[in-house]
Amino acid sequence: xxxxxxxxxxxxxxxxxxxxxxxxxxxxxxxxxxxxxxxxxxxxxxxxxxxxxxxxxxxxxxxxxxxxxxxxxxxxxxxxxxxxxxxxxxxxxxxxxxxxxxxxxxxxxxxxxxxxxxxxxxxxxxxxxxxxxxxxxxxxxxxxxxxxxxxxxxxxxxxxxxxxxxxxxxxxxxxxxxxxxxxxxxxxxxxxxxxxxxxxxxxxxxxxxxxxxxxxxxxxxxxxxxxxxxxxxxxxxxxxxxxxxxxxxxxxxxxxxxxxxxxxxxxxxxxxxxxxxxxxxxxxxxxxxxxxxxxxxxxxxxxxxxxxxxxxxxxxxxxxxxxxxxxxxxxxxxxxxxxxxxxxxxxxxxxxxxxxxxxxxxxx
Numbered sequence: 001x002x003x004x005x006x007x008x009x010x011x012x013x014x015x016x017x018x019x020x021x022x023x024x025x026x027x028x029x030x031x032x033x034x035x036x037x038x039x040x041x042x043x044x045x046x047x048x049x050x051x052x053x054x055x056x057x058x059x060x061x062x063x064x065x066x067x068x069x070x071x072x073x074x075x076x077x078x079x080x081x082x083x084x085x086x087x088x089x090x091x092x093x094x095x096x097x098x099x100x101x102x103x104x105x106x107x108x109x110x111x112x113x114x115x116x117x118x119x120x121x122x123x124x125x126x127x128x129x130x131x132x133x134x135x136x137x138x139x140x141x142x143x144x145x146x147x148x149x150x151x152x153x154x155x156x157x158x159x160x161x162x163x164x165x166x167x168x169x170x171x172x173x174x175x176x177x178x179x180x181x182x183x184x185x186x187x188x189x190x191x192x193x194x195x196x197x198x199x200x201x202x203x204x205x206x207x208x209x210x211x212x213x214x215x216x217x218x219x220x221x222x223x224x225x226x227x228x229x230x231x232x233x234x235x236x237x238x239x240x241x242x243x244x245x246x247x248x249x250x251x252x253x254x255x256x257x258x259x260x261x262x263x264x265x266x267x268x269x270x271x272x273x274x275x276x277x278x279x280x281x282x283x284x285x286x287x288x289x290x291x292x293x294x295x296x297x298x299x300x301x302x303x304x305x306x307x308x309x310x311x312x313x314x315x316x317x318x319x320x321x322x323x324x325x326x327x328x329x330x331x332x333x334x335x336x337x338x339x340x341x342x343x344x345x346x347x348x349x350x351x352x353x354x355x356x357x358x359x360x361x362x363x364x
Contacts, residue, residue, distance in 0.1 A: 042067070046075055047084060050098040057095035125220045128174045129182050175225055175240035180248045184215040188252045191215050191229070194245040195238055208244060214253045217261040221269075228264055230256075237268045273300035277321035281328045282343040287314040289338030296334045297322075317342070325350060 042065055049064055050056055058069045065072070076086050076096060085099035184191045192212045199205050213229035213236075220226075225240040277300060285293060290309050294302045301321045308318045322328040325347035332339050333354060341348045 043075060043079065046072075047079070047098070050086065050096060055089050055095045055097050061096070128178060128220075128225075129218075130179065173223075173241070175243070177240050177243045177246045178218070178225060180246060181215055181227055181240070182218060184248050185218055188255050189215075190249040190251050190253055192247045192249060193238065193243050195243055198239070198242065212249070213238075214255075216255070216259060216264070219261070219265050226265075228261060228268070235264050235268065237265070237272075270300070273298060276323045277301055277304075279322050279324055279328075280319045281322055281325065281332075281341055281347045282317065282319050283332065284340045284342055285309070285314065285316045285318075285335075286338040289335045290314055290316045292335060292338065296331045329354060 045065060046061065049061055058072045061072045062069045079086055087097045087099060089095055089097050181191060183189065190212055192210065194208050194210050196208045197206045211231055213227075213231050215227055215229050216235070217228045218225060219228060219237075227238045227240060227243075229236055229238065277298070290312075293309060294306075297320065304321050305318050309316055312318075320328070322331075325344065328341070328347055329350045332341065333351070341351050
């Protein structure tokens with residue numbers, strides 16, 4: 001099929017290759033030459049929407065493409081002039097239907113694989129990274145190419161599963177460095193950071209450190225963004241809300257192949273979680289306290305004492321690894337009378353003082 005002239009004088013080449021065996025797919029190759037970009041994108045998306053359903057109304061197409069029904073009617077004429085046959089369907093449930101010989105097929109995907117693919121997105125991260133439009137377009141294209149028997153898989157997953165990444169009672173803030181760091185991650189550009197590490201309440205803040213890093217990936221953990229970067233042959237993590245200044249360099253770096261970001265993150269988070277448990281407190285737990293301990297201490301601390309708690313008969317006495325006595329008191333107060341701090345004396349005194357202040361508030 002040769003070039004066909006569109007209504008406004010633009011040209012579009014459409015080549016249709018029919019299936020010649022059971023293993024080959026019908027393809028439609030659209031070679032856009034001097035077509036206005038916005039219109040080209042709309043016409044392509046229009047064809048994609050037509051492929052998703054058997055019959056599509058003009059009102060639905062206009063709403064999805066943010067144009068008027070009259071524009072949809074003109075687009076249908078242009079598609080027909082270009083050799084893409086769209087059949088009108090009359091009646092109450094009528095609309096437009098793409099000719100059967102132009103429908104694409106995507107083979108090789110089982111229903112479970114399609115459902116898993118559409119489940120993998122994290123909407124909060126997609127929005128924060130500015131990829132909402134690209135994600136929607138990708139989902140549309142993939143859904144369009146699926147065989148009719150599989151097209152219900154995406155909506156089935158969306159109606160049955162929802163991933164809510166942030167923790168309770170908190171919202172995801174988009175840190176100012178996120179956009180530039182994402183560009184560095186995508187394009188393998190070095191990034192220079194001025195970073196101040198975390199510190200305990202009441203302690204002097206650490207000095208600001210300046211480093212030039214190789215940004216390998218971004219991680220969204222419980223509503224907090226982290227940068228995983230390579231520095232001096234090792235991987236380190238940086239909280240984005242602790243980055244004071246940043247600069248995206250023009251120099252690029254050579255990324256190590258086959259680096260598993262998930263594995264790097266899990267290893268770093270495990271090391272961090274274990275490294276901050278530098279102190280211990282000795283506690284006595286009732287039956288209920290032993291059952292609830294795992295819900296008030298860090299996962300790393302729980303793993304260290306799990307066997308002592310599970311295998312012992314209450315009351316249970318054990319040495320609990322903690323970040324500090326202040327953190328221990330703040331965590332263990334949630335167990336109320338089902339826990340008693342025995343040692344060290346400073347932690348016990350802190351708990352006594354906290355309980356006394358609470359009693360003064362409620363018994364006054």
